Amino acid sequence: MTFWxxxxxxxxxxxxxxxxxxxxxxxxxxxxxxxxxxxxYALLEAPFLFAVQIIVYTGAILMLFLFVLMLVxxxxxxxxxxxxxxxxxxxxxxxxxxxxxxxxxxxxVGLGTAVGLEEANAGGNVDRLADILFSRYVFAxxxxxxxxxxxxxxxxxxxxxxRVSAKPTQASLxxxxxxxxxxxxxxxxxxxxxxxxxxxxxxxxxALLPDGTIAESSVSRVLAARGTxxxxxxxxxxxxxxxxxxxDDVSMPATAGKDGAAxxxxxxxxxxxxxxxxxxxxx
Amino acid sequence: MTQYxxxxxxxxxxxxxxxxxxxxxxVVFMCVELMLNASNLALVTFARQHGNLDGQVAAxxxxxxxxxEVVIGLAIIMTIFRTRRSASVDDASLLKY
Numbered sequence: 001m002t003f004w005x006x007x008x009x010x011x012x013x014x015x016x017x018x019x020x021x022x023x024x025x026x027x028x029x030x031x032x033x034x035x036x037x038x039x040x041y042a043l044l045e046a047p048f049l050f051a052v053q054i055i056v057y058t059g060a061i062l063m064l065f066l067f068v069l070m071l072v073x074x075x076x077x078x079x080x081x082x083x084x085x086x087x088x089x090x091x092x093x094x095x096x097x098x099x100x101x102x103x104x105x106x107x108x109v110g111l112g113t114a115v116g117l118e119e120a121n122a123g124g125n126v127d128r129l130a131d132i133l134f135s136r137y138v139f140a141x142x143x144x145x146x147x148x149x150x151x152x153x154x155x156x157x158x159x160x161x162x163r164v165s166a167k168p169t170q171a172s173l174x175x176x177x178x179x180x181x182x183x184x185x186x187x188x189x190x191x192x193x194x195x196x197x198x199x200x201x202x203x204x205x206x207a208l209l210p211d212g213t214i215a216e217s218s219v220s221r222v223l224a225a226r227g228t229x230x231x232x233x234x235x236x237x238x239x240x241x242x243x244x245x246x247x248d249d250v251s252m253p254a255t256a257g258k259d260g261a262a263x264x265x266x267x268x269x270x271x272x273x274x275x276x277x278x279x280x281x282x283x
Numbered sequence: 284m285t286q287y288x289x290x291x292x293x294x295x296x297x298x299x300x301x302x303x304x305x306x307x308x309x310v311v312f313m314c315v316e317l318m319l320n321a322s323n324l325a326l327v328t329f330a331r332q333h334g335n336l337d338g339q340v341a342a343x344x345x346x347x348x349x350x351x352e353v354v355i356g357l358a359i360i361m362t363i364f365r366t367r368r369s370a371s372v373d374d375a376s377l378l379k380y
Contacts, residue, residue, distance in 0.1 A: 003286060003287070003290075007286070007290050010290065010294065011290070011293055011294070011297070014293075014294050014297040014298070014317060015297060017297065017298075017301055017310070017313060017314060017317065018297065018300060018301050018304065018305070023307050023309050023310050023313075026309075026310045026313055027313065030313050030316065030317065033294070033317060033320065034320065037320055037323070037324060040287070040324060040327075041324075041327055044287070044327050044328060044330075044331045045331055046327050046330070046331075046339050046342075048339070048343075049323075049327060049339055049342055049343065049346075052343070052346065053346075056346060056350060057316075057320070057346075060350070061316065061349070061350060061353050064353060064354070064357060065309065065312070065313065065353075065357070068309060068357045068360060068361060069309060071361060071364075072309065072360070072361070072364050072370050083373045087303070087304070088304050091300055091303035091304045092300060092304070094300075094303070095296055095297075095299055095300035095303065096296075098296055098299060099292065099293060099296030102292035102295070102296065103289055103292050103293070106285060106288050106289055106292060107285070107289075111284050111285055111288070111332055112332075114284045114331055114332045114334075115331075115332065115333055115334030116331060116334060117330065117331050117334060117336070119334060120334055120335050120336050121336075125336075125339075128336055129336055129339060129340060129343070132336055132337065132340050133340055133343070137340055137344075140344060144344065144347050144348075147347070147348065147351050148347065148350075148351055150351075151350075151351035151352075151354045151355055152354070154354075154355050154358065155354045155355060155358040158355070158358035158359060158361070158362050159358050159361065159362075161365075
């Protein structure tokens with residue numbers, strides 16, 4: 001019963017692997033297949049492989065896949081352009097033929113009744129597996145250890161990058177800053193902070209220069225590229241917005257400012273054209 | 284037990300088609316993993332069919348080899364991506380540069 005629930009799920013997830021555009025979705029679908037396979041192993045009286053399937057495949061290998069996906073970039077989706085014409089169609093036809101041959105071939109072979117593993121698993125599946133692994137397959141096991149060490153070394157060699165230039169020290173960085181200042185006039189000090197206004201002081205609000213223009217270097221280049229930087233004229237217009245809101249609430253904002261001076265705060269906002277606006281904000 | 288073998292064959296075929304059609308090297312790798320797992324399922328099924336544990340030991344070895352292969356393969360993909368800024372198998376058509 002469990003098999004008939006899991007099998008369609010696994011086939012659907014595996015088919016999804018063929019059609020999803022994003023590699024992260026493919027990894028998630030593969031996780032579904034792996035965990036379903038683990039349950040099938042439990043059904044097939046292989047408790048050790050059930051545990052190892054979950055620990056090694058979904059725990060280690062799929063995490064490795066996801067790590068690499070994050071390093072490569074999550075949006076690295078497949079291209080839809082075919083390099084070889086008709087490759088996809090041909091691959092599908094060949095795949096269908098191959099699958100049909102396999103399934104028909106299996107269908108014609110009568111497997112007979114299963115012997116079952118009650119006898120072989122007597123005394124515990126892990127114990128019996130260990131008995132076989134460390135007696136009949138001990139040389140294969142040793143070769144496996146050599147393979148794993150080679151793989152670890154290979155991964156280290158492939159991931160290693162030789163440093164082609166000397167590591168920058170604090171002194172060399174300071175010298176480079178001064179050289180930039182001497183040659184290009186790049187400022188020595190830190191970059192200007194973002195603007196601080198009555199209603200906005202987030203990093204996406206640019207600071208204003210004395211002539212009313214925006215200081216480009218006060219906002220992150222990333223935000224500028226994304227186009228989420230607030231415009232200074234809009235910020236200056238905020239004062240009108242505040243005044244309009246106050247006009248709704250307070251009957252006479254102009255006189256209210258004179259009457260209750262202690263309760264009011266005065267804020268100065270420089271508009272882009274350089275004019276000076278006095279805003280009165282009653283709290 | 285036949286249904287397990289059929290499922291294994293279907294999964295293997297899907298993985299095979301995936302290797303042939305997909306472009307992203309990482310997804311191709313996932314399809315290879317799917318094929319290895321499909322063969323593992325067949326091995327475990329035959330272990331139960333014949334009543335001895337050799338099939339399970341073979342599945343264990345396949346899994347170890349698959350783990351080693353993933354480590355090396357993903358390291359190669361990372362190296363290629365570092366030099367070409369692309370994870371597509373079509374872009375890596377030359378051995379150098």
